[in-house]
Amino acid sequence: MKPLRGKVALVAGATRGAGRGIAVELGAAGATVYVTGRTTRQQRSEYNRPETIEETAELVTAAGGQGIAVQVDHLQPEQVQALIARIEKEQGRLDVLVNDVWGAENLADWNVPVWDHSLERGFRMLRLGIDTHLITSHFALPLLIRNKNGLVVEMTDGTAEYNYKNYRISMFYDLVKNSVIRMAQSLAHELAPYQCTAVAMTPGWMRSEIMLDHFGVKEENWRDAAEKEPHFIISESPRYVGRAVAALAGDPEAARWNGKSLSSGQLAKVYGFTDLDGSQPDCWRYLVEVQEAGKPADASGYR
Template sequence: MKPLDGKVALVAGATRGAGRGIAIELGAAGATVYVTGRTTRTQRSEYNRPETIEETAELVSDAGGQGIAVQVDHLDPDQVQSLMARIENEQGRLDILVNDVWGGEYLTQWNVPVWEHSLERGFRQLRLAIDTHIITSHFALALLIRNPNGLVIEITDGTAEYNDTNYRLSLFYDLAKTSVIRMAKSLAQELSPYKCTAVAVTPGWMRSEIMLDHYGVTEENWRDAAVKEPHFIISESPRYVARAVAALAGDPEAARWNGHSVSSGELAQVYGFNDIDGSQPDCWRYLVEVQDTGKPANASGYR
């Protein structure tokens, strides 16, 4: 079954990680998916990593959808406006917008107080994490609201409940991720009159390409990383949050989530999907009940 057949999606920031996984799962559900990012086969972004938007588009098509790669710097309003003009010209509609642009993995200085933190790196992180989402919504939503049941997904780190009570180990990181949650709440108000929906969605501890490299493992042997970090046993693949987004996109009653902040683990319980290994990791409950209380790593009952 292809519940998203005929739907058009834009995954902003789909070069790797959650964005790539989300694009693939939307494609598997039948959507036409525009995948954007800065790294192509001929040009790399400041990340200087090998993943490209062309690869993501091919994976979308292999999954059963139609992947279309477009190089876009979402900090550049002109590039985003041109992207939306292209989508309107080629498709005449936009049904799903996933704001996944991040770009801050190599900018965060963990456990460094603001008076010692690099202002250049901190403000760059805020621009990449917040300004990109606002610029993209500014140009994309005018097209999305033309049809009812449009969906906007703001990808963040942490639920509103968790972030309200926990400092995320960096003022700039904390601001970035909390702001995106609030952005979804604000967009929910603006979209409601058009019968469209905005939701903030967080993965748990996600095994992105960068995270796997950090621990020197692959998706096939990721459990070996528990030697260095025992709590990594609660981690999840990018496809898990991707299946959460696809479930929301295919839900005719997705408006019940309007303005909410939800996790991949929470949505798995509601929609009944699993991660690629067949498990249902519930990372945020694990963090509160196990890791943050200083208990030994044990994912029993949490995946």
């Protein structure tokens, strides 16, 4: 079953993490997926990490889709404009836009008040996490709205409900992740007349390449990290949120979610997909009811 065969997707920020997981799952559903980022086999971004957009594209193709890697700095309007012109020329359409550009893990100073936080690093975070999404939407949406049932997914960290009640890491980080949620709400209003849908999407505690390296584990033995951080037992692979996005993209009634803030665990219950290990982690409920409640780590009933 390839429900997205014939569909064209752009995953902006697909070098690693959620972007890569989403791109692969869209490919598994049959889509042609343009994957963008700054790191190629010839050039690395400021992250200085080994993952590349070519690797992501190859994973998309291996999964059953067609992966196309394009090096793009989404802070550069002319590069984004050229990307969309290429998609229009090569495909003539765009059905799914995933705004996943972030690139600021190394910029956040945890629990540091705004008066002590580096302004340079903070403003860079705002540029990477907000401006990139606005620039990409500006150029991509005129192509997406040509056809009905287009889908825009704004990737963030945290649900609207959770973020409203909780301080997220720093003033700058908090602003970025909540701005993206609001962006999805605004896009929902602007896209509705064209019968297209916009949502905000968050994974749970995601086992990105960076997170796995932090704990000194691989995906194959990720549970070993629970010895250092017991609550890591609720974590999920990047493919889990990828399956959430693929389920949305293949849902003819996706408009029912227009403007909503969604999570991978929430949509797993609706669409019935699982993570790679067959489980359905419900991270955001676990964080509130177990971790933040001071209870011992136990994912029973939460995955």
